[in-house]
Amino acid sequence: MIAQTLIAEVLDTQNEFWLQKDTSVPREKSAAIKVYAGFASIITGIRRCGKSTLLRQLLSTVSGNTIFLNFEDPRLTGFERDDFRRLDLELKNRKTKNLFFDEIQMLDNWELYVRQKLDEGFNVIVTGSNATLLSKEMGTKLTGRHLSGELFPFSFSEYLKFNKKRNSEKALLAYLKDGGFPEFLKLKNPQILQQLLDDILLRDIAVRYAVRDVGSLRKLAVYLVSHIGKPISATKLKDTLNIKATSTVLEYFSYMEDAYLVQFVSKFSYSLQVQIRNPKKVYAIDLGLFTHNSITFSDENGRRLENLVYLHYRRQGKEITYFSEKKECDFIISEKGKVKSAVQVCYEITQDNLQREIDGLMEALRFLKLKKGSIITLKQSDVYHVDGKEIELIPVSQLLLELT
Numbered sequence: 001m002i003a004q005t006l007i008a009e010v011l012d013t014q015n016e017f018w019l020q021k022d023t024s025v026p027r028e029k030s031a032a033i034k035v036y037a038g039f040a041s042i043i044t045g046i047r048r049c050g051k052s053t054l055l056r057q058l059l060s061t062v063s064g065n066t067i068f069l070n071f072e073d074p075r076l077t078g079f080e081r082d083d084f085r086r087l088d089l090e091l092k093n094r095k096t097k098n099l100f101f102d103e104i105q106m107l108d109n110w111e112l113y114v115r116q117k118l119d120e121g122f123n124v125i126v127t128g129s130n131a132t133l134l135s136k137e138m139g140t141k142l143t144g145r146h147l148s149g150e151l152f153p154f155s156f157s158e159y160l161k162f163n164k165k166r167n168s169e170k171a172l173l174a175y176l177k178d179g180g181f182p183e184f185l186k187l188k189n190p191q192i193l194q195q196l197l198d199d200i201l202l203r204d205i206a207v208r209y210a211v212r213d214v215g216s217l218r219k220l221a222v223y224l225v226s227h228i229g230k231p232i233s234a235t236k237l238k239d240t241l242n243i244k245a246t247s248t249v250l251e252y253f254s255y256m257e258d259a260y261l262v263q264f265v266s267k268f269s270y271s272l273q274v275q276i277r278n279p280k281k282v283y284a285i286d287l288g289l290f291t292h293n294s295i296t297f298s299d300e301n302g303r304r305l306e307n308l309v310y311l312h313y314r315r316q317g318k319e320i321t322y323f324s325e326k327k328e329c330d331f332i333i334s335e336k337g338k339v340k341s342a343v344q345v346c347y348e349i350t351q352d353n354l355q356r357e358i359d360g361l362m363e364a365l366r367f368l369k370l371k372k373g374s375i376i377t378l379k380q381s382d383v384y385h386v387d388g389k390e391i392e393l394i395p396v397s398q399l400l401l402e403l404t
Helices: 004-018 028-032 051-061 083-093 110-119 131-141 156-162 169-178 182-187 190-209 214-226 234-240 246-258 272-277 287-293 301-315 354-368 396-401
Strands: 040-044 065-070 096-102 123-128 146-150 262-267 280-284 319-324 328-335 338-345 372-377 382-386 389-395
Touching (some): 004 051, 004 065, 004 083, 028 051, 028 146, 051 065, 051 096, 051 123, 110 123, 131 246, 156 169, 169 287, 190 214, 190 287, 214 246, 214 262, 214 280, 234 246, 246 262, 262 272, 262 301, 280 301, 287 301, 301 319, 301 396, 319 354, 354 372, 354 389
Parallel strands (some): 040 123, 040 146, 096 123, 262 319, 338 372, 372 389
Antiparallel strands (some): 262 280, 319 328, 328 338, 382 389
16 A cells, blocks of 8 residues: 555656656657547557657647656555555546556556546556566457557667767667667666666566576576577577476566567468477567677677668568578568568678578578569668569668668
């Protein structure tokens, strides 16, 4: 139970700090978020990617008084169902119309409270760092009453604006290394991203899912972050990391993906069973996490670029798989179950690797009956015509910034 005066104090201090947040770099996601009466807007994303700042930017899109409340505030520890009644008194006293809630999914019965507020005519926007904990309740109590979206660390375009840089090879290489977490880009202290990894593992996974073997969880997380762009086998990792059961490894995979630490890509197949039994490729949600938490000892520019291209399509909400038969192609991009394109990624095309990259792409194009494919490179442009197929080399900055 939380005292009425403490709830008032939390609201006052949080909103004073929130209103001071720097909104100088408008997030691209803000244009896609609309507040509709009777619908809760749900925004999920990894910790520290800028969700509360995004809410600050949305303040100008609503009319009437607004309250921001982050339920992870230590002062709200022990918040119970009856405390929602005390919160209601504060909303009434402040004549609030708009509710911006961060991490409310930590509370029991949060979805019932949100539904009640919608029925009472409030505008509600909810942000959280765990996709499943939000979606599970949305599917039962908020069916048909919510609009969902995801927020990621800065895109390359946002990175350029944040750092006041122009598009250049130097800026792109810096982005490939630093990633897009706002706080890290501001301070450039690697401990920020190292602490972020620990916070995710402890607060978003270990505490929420009662994981006791935090040591094995962390070893697995570091392994996955270190092996971006590579196929991952839960059975092999069980033995490598000395984890008791394959099912435990798969559970950890699920927890990390729900917390947006890493993401997994299945092999392309029209058969769901084939997708399930084949290894999945793993990608980090941000390249800064790879730089400052991996156990690799080389630049890994090729895998960085591949991860970057993955994140580009992930931000767009595309369905992403990889192709692997006799040859391999990095990404098959689909929309609503229909294949749209085949994409290969190569940091630099040379005479030594050109044929290999083309062969993998060509096998995918033939299999999928596509006429055109792309090879994303750091900075090369070219067009090849092979057996009636067109293969275009595209500099990654052109893809990221959608230049023509």
